[in-house]
Amino acid sequence: MADYTLEEKDGFTVLGIGTELKSDYTDFAGITKEKADFWQTVREDGTLEKLKAVAANDYIFTVNEAVNNKMMHYAGVLTEKTLPEATRVIQFPKGEYLVVKGEANTGEELSNMLTGIAFGQVLPEVKDVAYVGGPNAAVEMGERNGMVYGEFWIPVVRK
Incomplete structure (x- = not known):
């Protein structure tokens, strides 16, 4: 099994x-293409740069969340600020998170790999915790040696 940790996180x-x-x-395949098209658009049209301008740190979040029975996918940043273009303020709960670390050539590859x-x-x-829904996120944390590194965060509860 892949390496993972269980970490306590404050709400954010x-x-x-x-x-x-x-x-x-x-x-x-369909979901992967939709996500790739979305990320190409937010990188090219300046949306990602607008988000980064209000960010509290350099992390870029790729968030997946079910909202009103729809599968939603977001580019996001950690912040208390807002933007007119923002489509959602995503609340991550305080509690235990399953964390998987990794690195890849691009942020998109990192997100897809860690999600998988x-x-x-x-x-x-994992037998002692369960994912019961809520937002989950791939977190692009930076670059080293030409690779993008980060983590995948899934809120979990004890069984």
């Missing part, structure tokens, strides 16, 4: 600009 707020994912939740490891390998095998 991510300001997000997002899109609804229309592909069926089992259509991995967290949901495909770690969660199915």
Whole structure:
């Protein structure tokens, strides 16, 4: 099984600009393409730069959340500020989080890889905690040696 840790985190707020994912939740290729198109747009149209301008740190959040029975996907930053373009203020609860660390060539690769490891390998095998919904996020934390590094955070509860 992939390496993971369980960490206690204070509640925090991510300001997000997002899109609804229309592909069926089992259509991995469709979801991956929708996410890639979304990230290309927010990088090219200046949206990501606007978010970074109000950020409390250098972290870039890729947030997935079910809202009103819709699969939502956001680019976000840790902040208490807001922007007119923002589509959601995402509240992450105080509590225990399953954390998977990794590195990849790009932020998008990092997010896809960590999402796959967290949901495909770690969660199915971890016996003492469960994911019961709520927002989860890939957190791009920086670069070193030409690679993007970060973590995937999933709020969990003890079984």
